[in-house]
Amino acid sequence: MKLALIALPVVALTTMSVAQAQILSITNAGKTSQVIVREDDGEDYYLPSDAVNAAIKNLSQQTQQKEDRLASLAQKLSTQPTTIINMPAMSSYAGNGMLTVRPIASSARMSSGFGYRIHPVTGKSQFHKGMDFAAPIGTPIYATGNGVVTFSGWGTGYGRYVEVDHGNGTVTRYAHTSANYVNVGDTVYANQQIAAVGNTGRSTGAHLHYEVRQNGQAVNPQTYLAMAPAR
Numbered sequence: 486m487k488l489a490l491i492a493l494p495v496v497a498l499t500t501m502s503v504a505q506a507q508i509l510s511i512t513n514a515g516k517t518s519q520v521i522v523r524e525d526d527g528e529d530y531y532l533p534s535d536a537v538n539a540a541i542k543n544l545s546q547q548t549q550q551k552e553d554r555l556a557s558l559a560q561k562l563s564t565q566p567t568t569i570i571n572m573p574a575m576s577s578y579a580g581n582g583m584l585t586v587r588p589i590a591s592s593a594r595m596s597s598g599f600g601y602r603i604h605p606v607t608g609k610s611q612f613h614k615g616m617d618f619a620a621p622i623g624t625p626i627y628a629t630g631n632g633v634v635t636f637s638g639w640g641t642g643y644g645r646y647v648e649v650d651h652g653n654g655t656v657t658r659y660a661h662t663s664a665n666y667v668n669v670g671d672t673v674y675a676n677q678q679i680a681a682v683g684n685t686g687r688s689t690g691a692h693l694h695y696e697v698r699q700n701g702q703a704v705n706p707q708t709y710l711a712m713a714p715a716r
C-alpha cells in the first residue's frame with residue numbers, strides 16, 4: 486500500500502494520539518527529518534519529526550506529574566493514623582451454639598453411656614444424663630465449643646465441675662474434675678483446655694462426666710461427638 490503524502494497541520498495530532506500512533510518510517514528530507522505515523526483510526530500522517538518529539542516530551546511531562554501526585558498521596562496516606570478493628574471470625578465467635586470437638590482424648594475409654602443404667606454408687610437404676618470417659622487424673626479436658634463459663638466450682642454430685650453456655654440454648658458440663666482452669670464469665674473457645682480429669686464428688690474412679698443440655702434438657706452427647714474429629 487502506498488502512503489498518501491498529505492500534509493496536515495501539526496495540531497491535527499494531539500499528544501495522546503501521538504502516544505497511541507504507530508511509527509511507520511523515518512526519512513530525511515533535506516534538513517528536516519520526517520515521520521510517517523499511523524493512528525488507531527487507520528489513517529496515516531506525514532509529520533515533521535520535531536512535532537512528534539514535542540508531543541512525546543509533553544506526554545512525558547504529564548506522566549511525571551501524575552507520578553508525582555501519586556507519590557504525594559502515598560506519603561500522606563502513610564502518615565495518617567490507622568485504626569484496626571479486630572473482628573472475630575464467625576467460626577471463633579463465642580456463643581454460636583456449635584459443639585465441634587471432643588472433650589477428651591479419643592483414647593479415653595467410654596465407661597458409661599447416656600440413658601438408664603445401674604448407678605455405680607447407689608446400685609439402683611437411674612437415668613444417666615451424660616457420658617463418662619475413664620482417664621488418669623490430670624488428663625486434659627477441653628471445651629467442645631465456643632462459649633462463656635457460667636459455673637466453675639463445686640457441686641454436690643458432680644464434685645468439681647465447669648459449665649459452659651454455648652448460646653442458642655446449648656450448655657455443656659464437665660464434672661468430677663481435679664482442677665478447673667477457667668472462671669465464671671470467661672470466654673472459652675473450642676479445643677481450649679478448661680479443666681483436668683479427677684475423681685471428685687460422687688465418683689468411683691477417675692473419669693470425666695460430659696453432659697450436654699439443650700434448652701435445659703439433657704440430650705445424648707453422642708449426637709455431637711459422632712461428628713467431631715478424633716483427638
